[in-house]
Amino acid sequence: MEDFYIECSPGISGDMLLGAFYDLGVPKKVIEKPLIDLGLKDLYHLEFKESKSCSIRGIKAKVENIEYSPIKRTWKSIKELILNGNLEEKLKQKIVEVFESLAVAEGNVHGIKPDDVHFHEIGAIDSLVDIIGVCAALNYLNPRKVYCNEPMLGRGFVQTEHGKLSVPPPAVIELIRQNNIEVLSSFDSIEGELSTPTGIALLSNLVDHLKPPSKYSINSYGVGIGNLQFVFPNLVRVYKISSIEYRSLNQQINPRFEEISIQEAWIDDQTPEDITNFVEKLRIEGAYDVSYQAINMKKNRIGFSIQVILPIDKREYFRQLWFNYSNTIGVRERTQSRWILLRRRGECSTTFGNVKVKQILKPDGSITMKPENDEVLRLEIEHKISTGEIRKIIQESSKKFKAFENWK
Template sequence: MIVYLNPFTGLAGDMLLGALLDAGASLDAVRQAVAATGLTGWRLDAERVRTGALTATRVRIEVDDDATERPAAQLITMAARTGLPVAEAALTAIAEVEGALHGVPPADVHLHELGGHDTLIDIVGCAAALRDLRVTRVHSAPLPLGGGTVHTRHGVLPVPAPATLALLKGARVRGGEAGEAVTPTGAALLRAVGTAYGPAPEMALRATGYGAGGRVLPDRPNVTVAMLGEPVAGEGTQIVLSTNLDDVTGEVLGHVVERALAAGAADAWITPAVMKKGRPAHVLHVLTAPELADRLQDLVFAETGSLGLRRGVVEKVALPRHFETVRLHGRDVRMKHGPWGVKPEYDDLAALAEATGKPLRELAREAFDAL
């Protein structure tokens, strides 16, 4: 599924969560994911509220512990317990930008305003809602930046806050009115899911959700809009899944390729790569029909332990082909004919080579001569 976001008045973690719940995500699934973190002393509810001329879903979080400061590493560890890569990636992104801004390693970052229950609940909740809706692609209209100032533990800072701007690197933004329109939590979630910015992609619209923010605006509803739809696939449309891996053995990589092909992938292959810091790695690619993409994505995550992958839509051009069979040494060998040539099927030649002891290259020449 695809989600297209319209940050009408902005985007915060609770607004995004409200919009996803309004679009059909299960509140129970969200609660179960938050509970899996080990967080205690919280209650999460969603209610329909009136905001301007619209009704929307507002997330209500009640906590027994009002502490707002925690080590970022603690929150990341708690998010990792959920099995939700998006949640872990979003919190890691916050730790990285906060560390860069304050000159400390990400592992030593101590979150102040972002260290409370709300941050973990919003991020884990949104990741769980996206999984429940089986969302694989997130698109968004340009984000309003807001303006003015905000009071923080570090004093008065400009809006957007420095952490928000760092998290929005690469995003498409636009001017906005005074006030905090995009929060660090919202920006971290958009980064974690690899959001694409621009017009809505072509899709079959299935549901629309409105997530309400806490501010009351005098002239408009305060909402984030989430539109949920299915990709519109042409006859030749295929999905390519790819992920960079530097900690997976060759045996596991070969196993994943075999499993992907057995599960219906049109093709699967591995290419060598050099990642950041000069680390040697491999890129796993899986080509599949759109209807199998979610299943194969889950397979790749489960087998490799990867925390993320890329999904791309490609158009597969398939030329016409037909088969002809030739008889060699008492066995059938299929010959594949295309518009620009002919070749024997490898599996047939390999089986014949095993049976006869003849070199495969010699058998290939015999197959061509037998046409």
């Protein structure tokens, strides 16, 4: 499994993304198979052609509508078509998620229920091909993580079924609001639609991180060319990358490198009970660890210093936790690197029965094991013997280990 980075240069659309995946090496038959399985093969013609934008080569995906008697489909009917189709469950779910977000956005814009959104408001047959094709391509590539930079929106007007609409279209604004997507304003003076509703819907559902990785190497890439002509290249690039912690062909490199985020604040206007509740909230929400201690602050007040170690992709979420669940009016934040030994959770058979334990893989290949502390406490209460004795008995009597997860 590899990581992928979608570069909006400067915007994003479904057909450009589809062209980039094809250029990256996804076979056309992979893109079209779910469309054929859904009975749509006679409604469109898909062509991938070499093209250029400001002398930069790439692939342009062109979808021709050959539906002779167009049906006015609603999102409800499209959803039934997909859910009843003979598709892989993971792929089916992803396609539904993309269309659902688009239908909800269009429904909010027009003041109607998502199920009643008409198909022309989600696009036409080209939207079906773009969305299903991109989801199929990503399912085929099976990425570990997908990154993306912030897209740009443009300005001016775009022709739609509802007449001329200002850029960005209402559905794009709604999708950005719903998914808290950050956008860049650098090209807002450029006339034209740089990012389409379909493109933004795909990003909001398929991307894990709406920021590029801090360090990476490029293994290969594909370029998708757009239809509009600008004074700059109108394209989307998809990179197959190795981020720094996964550059080794042996992904079980030990110890493993990763970047983490550290957030901290000093608080002098909350009770110890409130601080305890907040610290527990941080742990429940996925912090790697939380530490806190009483400190002397200004005006001789006793306060608390709270420090949280958390996954780097949860920085924004944890900022909101600080401001919503504590009295602090500011949070200090920094990014740090760490090296960690691989570990995995599981259970061992012992004279106490099955006991939950954690294995740690040392750099020399040896494995150490320690029982989970909750298990030690449970056994101490049940058998009324000391912690030291519990650990000694587990160590001496442990036999078969059953892993609950892979090394990580």
